[in-house]
Amino acid sequence: AQKITQTQPGMFVQEKEAVTLDCTYDTSDPSYGLFWYKQPSSGEMIFLIYQGSYDQQNATEGRYSLNFQKARKSANLVISASQLGDSAMYFCAIRGTGNQFYFGTGTSLTVIP
């Protein structure tokens, strides 16, 4: 089985600053993928970034980067140059050799003007 832990229920960041959202995971699968999603108040889950367990380099997608530390089982999301539109819930998820995604409980990010 897989498990995701997000220990920050809420985070605040000043506009244009960078912020790191923490995610640790537990899995017995040798191969797995780690995903981050953004969920605005409208409810739709928006895919942000993916990291494979065998990827040597940290994933980046525009202002999003994933700080992957395999030995520590962590996959933190870094958002650079925060914007007001980044205010939302952020979910970390893992998918192993099974068919389902396991999600954490999420972090609520508020960007302050």
Add this chain to the structure above:
Amino acid sequence: ETGVTQSPTHLIKTRGQQVTLRCSSQSGHNTVSWYQQALGQGPQFIFQYYREEENGRGNFPPRFSGLQFPNYSSELNVNALELDDSALYLCASSLATGYTDTQYFGPGTRLTVL
């Protein structure tokens, strides 16, 4: 937008009734997964359909059932509704079922059970 659509957007039912939620997957995607997201929680996996067959199920009772059609659209049926079934129901589609396959979510259906 992902191209995944869900209907209806909102639904109100009473306890004991039955409900059907619908999902159209993104073009080219043959895999659909359904999730239940209670208020303040992360999504919980209900089941997945791959090429019209159930391909994995989470810890949900049999009154949660589903279908996938030849065009890869899907339905989630819930019988004998309970108050705790009130949640956001999310559908996600992906190209295939591997661990590298990203799931793309629809906007969700908010179900309220009174």
